[in-house]
């Protein structure tokens with residue numbers, strides 16, 4: 009087995025992209041009920057996404073994170089209440105108008121057949137085109153930058169369907185970047201990615217937020233990475249928001265136990281100072297009990 013490092017496809021910390029061209033309107037769920045046929049996931053939920061922040065939705069499997077993100081992205085219609093963008097009901101807005109303000113990476117995007125990676129990423133420019141505004145060299149430049157920033161330049165001419173899971177995930181992220189929307193919704197953007205590429209993507213997301221002022225809402229499963237790269241965490245479960253706040257306010261042993269049925273110690277990550285979640289195995293004599301009450305939160309060292 010080779011011990012040499014794999015060829016890196018690093019993404020630059022600051023993407024070469026101009027500031028978002030359209031002003032971001034605030035995104036807000038007002039009294040929304042989200043349901044599938046007869047199963048209600050949320051009822052009368054209020055949640056305002058603060059402009060210019062990175063907000064990450066966390067929660068156990070099936071708690072409704074994707075459902076909520078889909079409602080924010082206009083992919084799922086509330087059965088009551090409304091999602092508003094800039095104070096207007098998102099469902100009454102024209103698709104192109106929404107797409108200029110909001111880009112969404114769904115959990116399982118359908119990859120078109122016989123489409124090159126470059127063509128896939130170019131679809132991100134569609135909302136900016138019209139009869140009177142055809143493809144321009146600027147569009148090509150933006151697509152090239154998105155390919156470069158996701159480490160895909162070398163793969164640009166490959167059939168997208170032939171990419172590995174991680175490469176394809178980066179191609180979808182490149183499409184979202186090329187859209188240059190001021191609000192970006194990402195459902196599990198690190199799925200399929202090795203740890204290095206997970207960090208690359210999250211650093212890229214943060215740089216787009218910090219450099220371009222993009223508002224980001226994402227779903228992540230890795231709680232430590234969520235704490236490291238988010239301004240705000242929203243924990244969902246049991247049909248409601250269990251907790252909402254800065255990472256250190258939310259990633260507490262009590263909330264982790266409530267939301268995930270997880271016993272964990274929370275310590276300060278030595279490299280960033282953000283919360284580092286350390287799951288605790290049940291004591292050997294604890295039988296089937298999952299909670300031993302020893303979890304704690306400490307910024308200075310491990311306790312419990």
Ligand SMILES: Nc1ncnc2c1ncn2[C@@H]1O[C@H](COP(=O)(O)OP(=O)(O)OP(=O)(O)O)[C@@H](O)[C@H]1O
Nearest residue numbers: 044045047049067068069070071072073074075076
């Ligand atoms: N298309 C659908 N039809 C019916 N029920 C659905 C559909 N999509 C999701 N659900 C149900 O809605 C609930 C919330 O699902 P959702 O995918 O939003 O959860 P999640 O928190 O994103 O889960 P995960 O972490 O597993 O991705 C679950 O009970 C799920 O089974």
